[in-house]
Amino acid sequence: MDYDYQNASNDSDFVTETLDDQVLSDKPRILLMGLQRSGKSSIQRVVFGKMPPNDTLYLESTTKIQKEDITRSFIDFQIWDFPGQVDFFDEMAYDPQDIFGTVGALIFVIDAQDDYNEALHKLFTTVTSAYRVNPNITFEVLIHKVDGLSDDYKIDTQRDVQQRMSDALADAQLEYIHLTYYLTSIYDNSIYEAFSKIIQKLIRELPTLENLLNVLCSNSGIDKAYLFDTLTKIYIATDSSPVDMQSYELCSDMIDVCIDVECIYGSAQGSSPHNLSILDTTGRNNNVMDGQQTPVSLDDIRDPDNESLEQRSVQQQHRLQNSETEASSLIKLDNGDVLYMREVNRLLVLICLLRQDNFEKHGLIDYNFHCFKEAVTEVFEFSRKRSTQQQQHD
Template sequence: MHNESDFATDTVIEDQVLSDKPRILLMGLQRSGKSSIQRVVFGKMPPNDTLYLESTTKIQKEDIARSFIDFQIWDFPGQIDFFDEMAYDPQDIFGTVGALIFVIDAQDDYSEALHRLFTTVTSAYRVNPNITFEVLIHKVDGLSDDYKIDTQRDVQQRMSDALADAQLEYIHLTYYLTSIYDNSIYEAFSKIIQKLIRELPALENLLNVLCSNSGIDKAYLFDTLTKIYIATDSSPVDMQSYELCSDMIDVCIDVECIYGAQGGSPMNLSLMDSTERYHQEITNGNGIDSESVIEQQEEEKPKQYETEASSLIKLDNGDVLYMREVNR
């Protein structure tokens, strides 16, 4: 058991990395899948390994700083009420937040989760009206398509009614159906993070110019480590094309790990660094042993950089996938 005094505001401030980076908060009830999402998307943890994660007992913070992605992500324990003004100062927690992501377990009774979501959204909005509120209806991989749609419709309707009853219908929530076992979680985070990128309009315009001048059907600008697309051209996003590009990144990294020069390209090195950091964090916090990874770090030789990677893949249906690595 943990007392709320264990998580008082002074501890939050003491642990806080002072910076102007926007924060992304991961909130929700216990066992809703918050920590699993963070580990899979930003730590490259295999989804099946998340079964061994223990419940989060304190705020887990991580700095994400690569190219146009520059923010902090905070994973909050689900059992703590951070809006208890006797123990916490909401301004310290929510004052500089860019996005608040609330995770709902779609395979469980979510009545309590909706009550917590309403309380969280209304309280956070009073502190910082500029927060974007994102709702992940999570763990939908085991549900039928009809049930997924019905669940999302029910969640949206109940939240809309609750906000309307409180005369807060101007608070906007965006909903996503997600799972860590497919690309839906990456698609959701892509859209969430794009809202925090000031350069997004310029990037979209550049991709539009690229497509019009080269005859490309669809262009994505990916962060290769997380497989989050930072920007895309103005044509509608086709999940099939996104999944193909995402799988292509995995193939290129795997091939480069086997056949690339020692140390690999910046793309591969960033992947290795993140994987090592994830194992260290897991050892310090939740769960599995990383002794072999630590030994590998001790034996690591100086890294050598290859030129920026590129790849061309032709599919049986005649489509061509072209990947070109660029670094800012």
């Protein structure tokens, strides 16, 4: 659903009428704000729309709020992309409570390749005004378009932005408002790394997931483990060892490799519970419901009990539907390390980096993974029940 604000300045009831027409959901809301041409829409299209970064050069400037529900993803929230030229804190025209009252994170994008004096003024106004409406918002600042800039210039720019915002908040006696800063670009994995850390702040199960990953790594000889959202390549949790960009990029790129291979060769769905698609998760395990016939093996035809072929086919369909159905992949690197991927469910995938000699105990690793998978399932099942009970109580 899109909200057109081209004539909003002439209509003081526009936002109120628009929001009244919309059924606001309980999903966490993430706002993308910033000046025009700062790169907000490009970020949204690349991270959540899988648009190639070079194609964003042809995007037009945003003139209306673009609201998107993130579907087919573990990360269940809404993204709102705001036009940079509209003041949404004008209480004569807009109701800030309707816009910022249920926000989980406010992401402000600054173009590092442009003069950012105006952007810093807009950032200060936005943060202080939104905090008065909802003190629970997490404020994130993306110092964007840093590709092509030298490392020293990137660091100096981030230091300058942080210092000037810190001074401005201190002068206004608002030192308690906390902002987090990231250097990002859509042409590398820095934008995914930043969004991973932003999304993790909105996941209340994060400490439990980190503990489970720590146990898995220590008991399996795994050097680093990431729990990825399959659709966006955002990792929602990792173990407590330091995150280095090289290991993260390797694990993130493995998802693309698996998808590319599957696009070329296809997937053998129905032939084995371990040959499943991570490219199209919506049609998985629907052979019976969709009316597709599951292949029948020779062992099923040679029926010792003289059951009919049709009866045996139905039984095999039932077994396949109820079996453990996670995709898996293994990549051996030139340096001897191993990238090991296992699917937790159709929305989450675990990718581990470990040494090849540790992978020789792959039976133990497989067993520990299934224990991890069961624990993760229980965590989110408990969280779902708790959320349902809270909604009923409210």
